[in-house]
Amino acid sequence: MNVYDYFDKYTFLCEMYDEEGDEIVELVLNFYPFDNSVQIINTKKGKNLLKRVQLPPLKLEMLQIGNIVNIFSKLLYITDCAPATRRTLFNNVQSTFALIKPVPPSAHGKIITFIMKSGFRIVRMKNGKITKDFAMELYKSISGSNMMPIIIDYVTASEVIGLELVAPDAVKKWRKCLGATDPAEAAPGTLRKLYGENKLKNVAHGCNTLEDANQMLELFFGYDKGIPRVPYRATLKDCTCCIIKPHAVIDGNLGAILEQIATSGKFFIAAIAMFSVKLGNAQEFYEIYKGVLSEYEAMCIHLAEGKCVALEVKSLDSNINCVCEFRKLCGPRDPDLARQLYPDSIRAHYGKTIIHNAVHCTDLPEDGELEVEYFFKLLAND
Template identity: 80%
Template sequence: MVIDNVIEPFLYVRKIHNGYPPALGRQRTYDYFDKYTFLCEMYDEDADEVKELVLNFFPFDNSIQIIDSSKGRNLVKRVQLPPLKIEMLQIGNIVNIFSRLLYIKDCAPATRKELYHNIQSTFALIKPVPPSAHGKIITFIMKKDFRIVRMKNGKVSKDFAKELYKNLSGSNLLPIVIDYITSGEVIGLELVAPDAVKKWRECLGDTDPVTAAPGTLRRLYGENKVKNVAHGCNTVEDANQMLNLFFGYENGVPRIPFRATYENCTCCIIKPHVIIEGNLGAILEQIATSKNFSISAIAMFSVKLADAKEFFEVYKGVVPEYEAMSIHLAEGKCVALEVKCNNPNINCVCEFRQLCGPRDPELSRQLYPDSIRALYGKNIVHNAVHCTDLAEDGQLEVEYFFKLLAND
């Protein structure tokens, strides 16, 4: 399908707009188009078919237009949609347009040139640092305008470590680095940004935290040349290889296994709006630094609407927000956690619900102002996190993500 066949020509305008678009970290005066155009797919339940649609986004007034490309007519006439932000319009994302879920498959050449110039993926590895530091590191990454599109914790083999540090081949430092990397839990991330490989290495700073520039990650949190917080690849080719080794599958089995234990646990789902708003790291830090809990497994997922409805099925006909809850879980990346109590005598599900607070963030702010939902929730649907309701469902909900969806 050729997008330009079903849209009117782009109009050039000049406008001062500091910090636009935020997802790409631009802060300048520049020429850009009056709209950005995306090729999308939408599943039509009534017709039981996938429709190809064109989504036009007009940045001046945050309005949208949807065109049914097969019929050449408007499906949604131009209308303002304040909840839709430019940073949501990334290829591979799902966006919610008046309860229609559109998968962004591609974009017009001019939109690609303007919004996605030199966009790259790179592989980042958080080394075996104390779990209390994970949230701070994730917050640092997101404040540097990286998008996290894949994420999970794991333990790596010596073969993986040797491939990761092949540039140290022959160095006396290599055995020490390999022993450290394989000694504990790591977190792998796929980071997306303009010129991501170079940018991530600049954010890391020098190998030695002592000589790293002020404000770099290693200067802030590193101990020495080996325990220097995180790793970055030198080239796009190396990054792609390590992304495949860390996140890839072999014969249907993940090369780096998920860390979920499915025992004495509860499930926490950090919702898409939290990730878009940059609060993922803060919530991870709040959980990890609480005296009662530890995060044993973490992974980022894209959830299909049918799966979201199945996961929330217990709420169907019980809470009026069931449909909206399902749509929100499916409209962006979410992060699933297996959470354990440090005290095995405590009911993990019930105790963790207290840390999250009541479903309604307004009620949380009144009763438990330091709870997760009080701090990061907006309303009953966008209430920051889902947490298991019933004690007997903790393991089942963890299994739904780390067994069923992980192998889907």
């Protein structure tokens, strides 16, 4: 049992949209880790909206400020927490910026898995190409070094992946996980020791200070006059859409799914980004299934209850239909059926139920570009 499980309760402040009253309602969510039960209080009315009841699917790691949680089909946006909860769960929690340098795409999944298993939450993520100005700012700590021009050329030559990582003392923790600059000198088990080649091709970068991390997060993920400073990589052409669902991210399977796609020998990921999807957007995205699938409402709620990762997937062979072939890699919607018929498919490995089936993939060949556009053009600029 985790030491935190002995605490009586954790208290979070939440907001919920009340469709009937067309208003935002402020609520208090109490989570009791000992028996995984929840209670919801409407403080304004001074009464329970939900009496204390066990909710096994809810995990403590879902209860993060800024997250949306699904409590019996009611979506609660967590805005804050009580001081005692903050001291216990979020003591010295901070964000840092991580950059995965140009490495073979087949390594991306392994690196992401390493990061998540090291105790970091990924809260923002996207691939992109950085400018020389960005790279010079990133490596300003070695300005004047003979290596500086070589490093700048290397990291700007091809695609990188930027991430915001959250953990207690995240800046220091990430640098420790990276290991020494030279992989040959890095400690066993560190990222650079495992996957680095040399001082230049040493997998990833980490910031030295919290101030530097905050600056690089703004430069990589920020906007200038409504335009992303680092553009999204989606081509919106000859592609299919894959959404790695919130439960798969929370379960730590993001890296494994990326690896399975990248090593399939049939596909490559052209664009990747993490999104928080509002319920209205989820309903719009899944509208084609409304009145067709009985699970429509539950599908929408799940897509909106946590962070998901959207992918633009393209075929290595331009002669095959990317949408149809990628559906085979994903497997049937029902993971139980997938395990029987396509045991090596993504849903067979990582799906739980028809709703929590690891990934969404485009159904109709003509919808691939439209679904990718919905995320990488519409939601990216929302």
